Amino acid sequence: MIKYNIPVEASLEVIGGKWKVVILCYLLKGTRRTGELKRLMPGITQKMLTQQLRELEDDGVIRREIYNQVPPKVEYSLTAYGHSLKGTLDALCSWGERHIEMNYPDKEAVLLNTEELEKKLLLTSM
Secondary structure (H helix, E strand, O other): OOOOOOOHHHHHHHHOOOOHHHHHHHHHOOOEEHHHHHHHOOOOOHHHHHHHHHHHHHOOOEEEEEEOOOOOEEEEEEOHHHHOOHHHHHHHHHHHHHHHHHHOOOHHHHOOOHHHHHHHHHHHHO
16 A cells, blocks of 8 residues: 555646646547647657556546547547546646746747647647
8 A cells, every 4th residue: 555645645646747737738628639639749759648648547537438440549538537637737727827927028938839739630620
């Protein structure tokens, strides 16, 4: 049995690391395919994305749905347990925005335009 010093250690065991929270934020907006997530996170390698998705699935935070078709189609979405992180993720995003505003005079220069990328992904999936 694992023993934690404080409860946040249990939280970080599930959502800790550079990419898991980012993946969860995108999945809060809806179901995504692996390729979509990869395009939204250009800094992540395919191997790391796959590893992070597997770990989140193993922890019951996301669900992986495989469609029996050619070419293969796999989609990821949040489970009810994953949706329970919404308040926490929203708070982290708000804190991040305040941090950027306090430390970077030109907010737009440090944020990639992922909203524009998401719009393009929606158009290509229709």
